[in-house]
Amino acid sequence: MADQYAQSGEDSRPTETPVIRWDEPPEGPVLVLLDQTRLPAEEVELVCTDASALVDAIRSLAVRGAPLLGIAGAYGVALAAARGFDVDEASRALAGARPTAVNLAYGVERARAAYLAGLAKVGDSKTAAAMALAAARALHQEDAEASTRMAAHGLALLDELLPGGGHRILTHCNTGSLVSGGEGTAFAVALAAHRQGRLRRLWVDETRPLLQGARLTAYEAARSGMAYTLLTDNAAGSLFSAGEVDAVLIGADRIAADGSVANKVGSYPLAVLARYHHVPFIVVAPVTTVDLETPDGAAIEVEQRPGHEVTEVTLPQAPVSGGGGGVPVAPLGTQAYNPAFDVTPPELVTAVVTEEGVVSPVTTEALAELVARSRRAASGLGGIG
Structure with missing residues (x-):
């Protein structure tokens, strides 16, 4: 499920609104994307509560670009895990959303591997979900450093x-x-x-x-x-x-x-x-x-x-x-x-x-x-x- 709300600003940076971020409101974790289909007219955020909403966002090009797709894919797996959905099913759907971009499948598999490692190590889905999220955040940080x-x-x-x-x-x-x-x-x-x-x-x-x-x-x-x-x-x-x-x-x-x-x-x-x-x-x-x-x-x-x-x-x-x-x-x-x-x-x-x-x-x-x-x-x- 996805929802939208607008946010805009003016400064010297390319965009004041984060292009992607993890949020944890009271109703549960979400992945928040800057909807790139609405640019440059307005900066609108798209809120994804499950992997299927993220798949739709990827296919519609609301979120796009090889490195960012890898990050989004990893967060999508973490979202499925945190929300209690089938992680393997979510991983397959995310990885296949745009087949040419290899980074998407890479990010999905990295977070999925972290999730499975957590399950194997402690047998607790909550801990495994936290490990998937940590993997997504690590990939996010690594990409920022790689860009520099x-x-x-x-x-x-x-x-x-x-x-x-x-x-x-x-x-x-x-x-x-x-x-x-x-x-x-x-x-x-x-x-x-x-x-x-x-x-x-x-x-x-x-x-x-x-x-x-x-x-x-x-x-x-x-x-x-x-x-x-x-x-x-x-x-x-x-x-x-x-x-x-x-x-x-x-x-x-x-x-x-x-x-x-x-x-x-x-x-x-x-x-x-x-x-x-x-x-x-x-x-x-x-x-x-x-x-x-x-x-x-x-x-x-x-x-x-x-x-x-x-x-x-x-x-x-x-x-x-x-x-x-x-x-x-x-x-x-x-x-x-x-x-x-x-x-x-x-x-x-x-x-x-x-x-x-x-x-x-x-x-x-x-x-x-x-x-x-x-x-x-x-x-x-x-x-x-």
């Missing part, structure tokens, strides 16, 4: 590739604090450049059909005082041709073992443009986004979204008349091709920036070594220099 480290690694790479500063960065979709426990992935790098006085312009792809760039990235850029310009996705080629792009920075929902990158649809054309125009194409994502169990790009399951997202336009607080709840922009009965993601092959990726360092060139061996070293660091056996 990705920003530092990414900015250092930009300064290495583009000495002199004055970076003109093109980004796609939304990769800021709205998708993270911290300040984001690719957007966090641009924000770090801005704070250091080295960002000349952030080019923001509109990101059709759901306008995550226009609604969310522009919202975050404006709130952070960044110099930014919005463009339609199909204007990117003109921008490259005019020599106005120094680097492309995007996030990722899954990185296969060979370095193929699944990201918001429209990313692959940018990679092709970047290669033709000799512009660095940089992917910024936490190590948890690297999925060594997926061998290559062809093995990545690409989510297909409803056609009405293309044939109708839905904007916050706009009047609706279409069958999908939006304003029709195509003839009734028009079929639509609407993949949520596309896959960029590794040979088009200049570098993958993670919290543990930079992989360049992007190869199977380099990614495997990165993941192995990250796991050793997490277990206290060593780290990355």
Whole structure:
């Protein structure tokens, strides 16, 4: 069950309302989300009292973005445990809500494993639920710390590739604090450049059909005082041709073992443009986004979204008349091709920036070594220099 209430504020931060938080009112624990479908018109919180409500929020994109989906998935398992629901059933539903984003399944499994470990250790469901919640909170904190480290690694790479500063960065979709426990992935790098006085312009792809760039990235850029310009996705080629792009920075929902990158649809054309125009194409994502169990790009399951997202336009607080709840922009009965993601092959990726360092060139061996070293660091056996 979900409910909504509004909260808004004005300050220099991307959003005053937490993007995700655990709350424990008298009637029982809840997971509270900033409803991203209502931005930028208003900041409205969506309150989930069970895993099914969270699944609906994930599918509707009220909560979105690979790192945040992992955090939400973990909290969803903790919520099911705390409320006395079937944890395995909730875990399956949550993990399958958006199949391309590997972080979602990772977060779900991490909290589920903590819950099962608690049951095995003490046999008490209340204690096991507390352990699941602790796992979710730990993941939340780890993601915030990873965001800071990705920003530092990414900015250092930009300064290495583009000495002199004055970076003109093109980004796609939304990769800021709205998708993270911290300040984001690719957007966090641009924000770090801005704070250091080295960002000349952030080019923001509109990101059709759901306008995550226009609604969310522009919202975050404006709130952070960044110099930014919005463009339609199909204007990117003109921008490259005019020599106005120094680097492309995007996030990722899954990185296969060979370095193929699944990201918001429209990313692959940018990679092709970047290669033709000799512009660095940089992917910024936490190590948890690297999925060594997926061998290559062809093995990545690409989510297909409803056609009405293309044939109708839905904007916050706009009047609706279409069958999908939006304003029709195509003839009734028009079929639509609407993949949520596309896959960029590794040979088009200049570098993958993670919290543990930079992989360049992007190869199977380099990614495997990165993941192995990250796991050793997490277990206290060593780290990355």
